[in-house]
Amino acid sequence: MPGPVRSRRSICSYCLIWGFRLDSSVWKHCLNRLEAEIPEQQLNTWIRPLQAVEGDQRLRLLAPNRFVLDWVKEHFFDRIQELAEQHRDRPNVVLEIGSSLPPEPGSAQPPAQTGRPEQRTRHEARASGGSNINPRFTFDSFVEGKSNQLARAACTQVAENSGGAYNPLFLYGGVGLGKTHLMHAIGNLMLRNNPRAKVLYLHSERFVGDMVKALQHNAINEFKRHYRTADALLIDDIQFFAGKERSQEEFFHTFNALLEGQQQVVLTCDRYPKEVDGLEERLKSRFGWGLTVAIEPPELETRVAILMSKASQEGIDLPHEVAFFIAKRIWSNIRELEGALRRVFANAQFTGSPITVDFTKEALKDLLALQDKLVTIENIQKTVADYYKIRVADLHSKRRSRSITRPRQMAMALAKELTSHSLPEIGDAFGGRDHTTVLHACRKVVELREADARLAEDYANLLRTLTT
Amino acid sequence: MPSSNADQLRQLALRIGWEPEATLEQFVAGANSDALAALRGELGSDSESLVIYGAAGTGKTHLLQAACRELAGGTSSYVPLAAASELSPALLEGLDAMTLVALDDLQAIAGHGAWEEAVFHLFNGIRARGGRLVLAARQAPSALGLLMPDLTSRLQWGLVYRLQPLDEDALLAALQNRARQRGLELPSEVGRFLLNRFPRDCHSLFGLLETLDRAALAAQRRLTIPFVRQVLGLS
Numbered sequence: 195m196p197g198p199v200r201s202r203r204s205i206c207s208y209c210l211i212w213g214f215r216l217d218s219s220v221w222k223h224c225l226n227r228l229e230a231e232i233p234e235q236q237l238n239t240w241i242r243p244l245q246a247v248e249g250d251q252r253l254r255l256l257a258p259n260r261f262v263l264d265w266v267k268e269h270f271f272d273r274i275q276e277l278a279e280q281h282r283d284r285p286n287v288v289l290e291i292g293s294s295l296p297p298e299p300g301s302a303q304p305p306a307q308t309g310r311p312e313q314r315t316r317h318e319a320r321a322s323g324g325s326n327i328n329p330r331f332t333f334d335s336f337v338e339g340k341s342n343q344l345a346r347a348a349c350t351q352v353a354e355n356s357g358g359a360y361n362p363l364f365l366y367g368g369v370g371l372g373k374t375h376l377m378h379a380i381g382n383l384m385l386r387n388n389p390r391a392k393v394l395y396l397h398s399e400r401f402v403g404d405m406v407k408a409l410q411h412n413a414i415n416e417f418k419r420h421y422r423t424a425d426a427l428l429i430d431d432i433q434f435f436a437g438k439e440r441s442q443e444e445f446f447h448t449f450n451a452l453l454e455g456q457q458q459v460v461l462t463c464d465r466y467p468k469e470v471d472g473l474e475e476r477l478k479s480r481f482g483w484g485l486t487v488a489i490e491p492p493e494l495e496t497r498v499a500i501l502m503s504k505a506s507q508e509g510i511d512l513p514h515e516v517a518f519f520i521a522k523r524i525w526s527n528i529r530e531l532e533g534a535l536r537r538v539f540a541n542a543q544f545t546g547s548p549i550t551v552d553f554t555k556e557a558l559k560d561l562l563a564l565q566d567k568l569v570t571i572e573n574i575q576k577t578v579a580d581y582y583k584i585r586v587a588d589l590h591s592k593r594r595s596r597s598i599t600r601p602r603q604m605a606m607a608l609a610k611e612l613t614s615h616s617l618p619e620i621g622d623a624f625g626g627r628d629h630t631t632v633l634h635a636c637r638k639v640v641e642l643r644e645a646d647a648r649l650a651e652d653y654a655n656l657l658r659t660l661t662t
Numbered sequence: 663m664p665s666s667n668a669d670q671l672r673q674l675a676l677r678i679g680w681e682p683e684a685t686l687e688q689f690v691a692g693a694n695s696d697a698l699a700a701l702r703g704e705l706g707s708d709s710e711s712l713v714i715y716g717a718a719g720t721g722k723t724h725l726l727q728a729a730c731r732e733l734a735g736g737t738s739s740y741v742p743l744a745a746a747s748e749l750s751p752a753l754l755e756g757l758d759a760m761t762l763v764a765l766d767d768l769q770a771i772a773g774h775g776a777w778e779e780a781v782f783h784l785f786n787g788i789r790a791r792g793g794r795l796v797l798a799a800r801q802a803p804s805a806l807g808l809l810m811p812d813l814t815s816r817l818q819w820g821l822v823y824r825l826q827p828l829d830e831d832a833l834l835a836a837l838q839n840r841a842r843q844r845g846l847e848l849p850s851e852v853g854r855f856l857l858n859r860f861p862r863d864c865h866s867l868f869g870l871l872e873t874l875d876r877a878a879l880a881a882q883r884r885l886t887i888p889f890v891r892q893v894l895g896l897s
Contacts, residue, residue: 234683238730238740243760245737258739258756261749293759326790370815399783431812434779464812529819540705540821544696560802560824 220253220285221246224277228270240265245294253278253285256292263291325393327385331378337503339496342372345487349376349460353383356426356458360485362449366463367489368658370527373462376489377428380460384426394421395428402434402441418444422451426458432481433463436472446477453483490654491661492528494611497521500528501535510539516554523562525612526661534558569612569660571623577660578605581652590625600649603635608656610636684727688839692832694721697823701725701796702733706821711785711795713768713817715802716825719863722798726764729796736761743777744770751780758787761794768799772806782813795820828864830857837867841885844875852885859896870894 228241243262247254255274257263266274267289278287333353338346345365352363365373381393401421408417421427427448435442452459463470466488467481492500498514498521505512512535520538524531541557542549555562579586582601589602602624609620610632617629624632643650691698697714699705714722723742730738737760744767746753757763763784771777788795799806802824803817828836834853841848848871860870877893878885890896 234727234731235740235742238727238738238764239742242730242734243737243739243757245759258759259752259754261753291756293756369811370819397783397786399786527815529815533818533820533822536706536710536819536821540700541696543705544699561822 219246220248220278220281220283221255223281224253224274227277228273231273232270241270247294248283248285251283251285253287255287255289256294257289258291258293260291263289325381325385326395327381327393328378329382331375332382333379335503335507336372336375336379337492337496337500339492339499341490341492341496342376345373345376345489348485348487349380350383352458352460353380354387356384357456361453361456362459362461362481362484364461364463364467364481364484364486365489366466366486368491368527369464370529371489371491372528373489374430377430377460377462381426381428384458388425391425392423393426393428394424395430397430398432398434401429401445402438405441405444418448421448422455424452424457426460427452428460430462431464432461432473433465433470435477436470439474442474442477446474446480449477449480453480459484491525491657494521494525497525497528497531500531504532504535505539508539510542510549513549513551515551516549519551519554520558523558534561537561571609571613571615571620574608574612574660575605575623578608578656581656581659592625603638604653604656606632606635607639607653608660611657612660683843684724684731686725686728686732688843689721689724689728690828690832690836690839692828693826694823697825698725700821700823701729703794711789711797711817711820713797713799713803713820713822714825715799715822717800717827717863719865719867720825720827721864722825723766726766726796726798729762730764733794734760734762738762738764740764741766743767747771747774747777751777754780754784757784758791758793760788763788763793763795765795765797768797769801769806772808775809778808778810778813782810782816785813785816827862830854830862833857833862833864833867836864837871840868840871841875844871846871846875846878846885848885852887852890855887855890 225241229237232241240262243258244266245256247256255266257266271287271289275287278285333346333350336342336346345367348360348363349365352358352360365376367373377395381395384391384393405414405417408414429445435445449459461481467473467478467486470478498517501517501520502512502514505517516538520531520534524534538549538554538557541547542553547553575586575589578601579589582597584598584601588598589605591598593599606620606624609615609623610617613620615623617632621627621629621632639649639653643653686698686702689698696705700712701714714725716722726740730740739757739760739762741753741757741764743765747770765781765784768781771781785795797817803814803822806814808814834850834857837853837856838848838850856867856870860866874885874890874893877883878889881889883889
């Protein structure tokens with residue numbers, strides 16, 4: 195072991211008093227000694243992850259995984275045994291993989307190692323009725339805008355009328371746009387209407403994990419029963435099923451059983467179902483049996499509304515111009531928007547300063563410096579020109595043929611949406627046009643996105659290309 | 663894990679160097695006192711993740727180690743991803759049961775699909791269970807070049823702080839703290855002497871200090887400018 199050690203702790207307070215304290219735990223005693231003997235990083239990587247369960251003359255040490263188990267066994271186990279021997283209880287030390295935590299609510303995970311539940315944490319209070327539904331994500335706390343109103347309407351329908359026409363309900367869209375929020379909102383409303391409903395929310399990974407565990411423990415029938423008796427099964431991020439054939443097979447049967455029983459299935463995915471590689475065709479086609487709805491990135495007004503709503507939830511008075519400042523600069527997803535707001539609040543709390551635009555600019559300077567590099571008007575012009583297979587020079591030109599004006603309007607609208615440039619500046623960047631031309635272009639694009647699905651898709655594609 | 667991984671594990675252990683006890687109190691915050699307050703959970707809600715990023719030698723590892731030691735109040739796990747990424751992502755399995763998980767050197771796994779996915783699931787698991795996740799990286803989440811936008815957006819969700827390099831006074835204080843921890847007295851003028859002549863990041867400076875400590879111990883000398891000159895071969 196490298197380095198001279200001159201001033202490290204070498205006295206264990208428990209050793210001095212162990213004969214007299216009945217409640218001093220064996221593991222605390224060992225830990226105190228190990229802290230003095232093992233380098234800090236080793237301790238944090240291998241020893242602190244161990245959960246101790248004591249009782250019946252036994253000290254059970256639970257390692258989170260096999261790596262930790264093997265390493266501890268090889269390097270520290272003998273010493274731990276020696277230390278435990280010194281304790282008046284002289285317990286038998288057992289090292290195994292497991293956790294004394296109850297399994298995550300909502301999962302069908304067999305209760306692996308149930309020791310003394312000394313590690314209960316806050317999450318249990320959060321989940322209602324073991325269904326893993328987060329009570330904070332409701333329809334009321336969901337901020338509606340053009341980009342998500344269809345999805346919201348579909349979800350309300352499903353919650354009020356589950357197992358009906360929209361089965362399965364398939365929500366898709368980019369990251370951080372509120373898919374998970376809507377799923378929980380469905381669950382919360384269903385539970386409010388019928389507190390005894392069995393509503394299960396889980397991430398697809400959990401489904402896969404549970405299935406693997408069930409197979410290992412010969413508990414596949416309980417696994418099946420658990421999921422097939424749900425009134426509603428809400429599975430997030432099904433793109434993670436890709437390439438996992440055995441899980442898809444099991445999910446396929448679960449899915450069919452639920453649909454036959456008129457139990458509701460809601461799924462989310464980061465893209466249109468047909469575009470997920472590594473997913474069986476029969477699953478893809480079934481996903482389309484009900485209703486498939488997209489969630490788009492929120493437009494500026496919705497982003498402002500989201501920030502205002504978030505602030506009022508936190509009981510913080512957020513000036514409208516500050517919300518506007520943030521929303522104007524952060525557009526790609528709601529998580530990032532919330533992260534920025536969180537940072538502004540944290541800085542305000544730390545410095546005790548009022549939240550102004552200048553204060554916000556300072557608080558977000560690192561974040562904005564990164565953002566500013568990402569999207570410029572030039573970048574938008576190039577991307578739009580590439581997309582429509584025209585030249586950037588055409589966007590600057592006076593040409594007024596339809597094949598040029600549409601892309602030009604699109605690029606202007608995107609510049610307004612994605613940069614903090616003023617409209618006159620945007621006009622200048624497009625061959626010295628007037629700011630009213632830019633304003634007209636933005637209005638035109640909003641109008642066309644409503645009327646023309648093809649154009650709406652072009653807009654969404656461009657937005658995605660520019661922001662991810 | 664088959665025993666063939668034992669060699670890899672040994673590598674991992676070697677890569678985790680020896681460090682004196684890292685405590686929050688000993689951390690010289692300089693311009694980073696806001697990041698320190700955030701780590702202590704004094705700012706905002708406690709259930710969100712925290713990302714600290716910055717150049718080498720700005721104190722990321724120190725903060726993560728200290729968090730494991732002082733803030734977990736239960737089980738905690740420190741995972742040095744730069745060393746761990748040679749192993750299987752299964753190293754992260756079950757860590758969602760910890761009260762606090764600290765992932766260091768996140769940049770080391772950027773672009774490695776299986777690892778990114780494992781961190782993503784760990785993030786979701788910890789969030790679901792109400793534990794705490796603290797991550798450190800060289801760059802901001804959006805600049806890490808992660809393959810999974812799902813992971814990037816989650817990292818951006820919580821608080822994100824850039825650690826600023828320390829100014830001269832703070833560096834001197836950090837150096838003196840470190841020396842004191844080794845049972846070594848570093849007079850200010852000797853500290854400034856070092857700062858004026860060597861790279862001014864904590865890694866290099868602490869390295870120098872280790873050299874000086876060994877020499878002082880061997881020669882039974884106190885740290886003076888002449889002695890430092892002699893040990894470091896400065897004319």
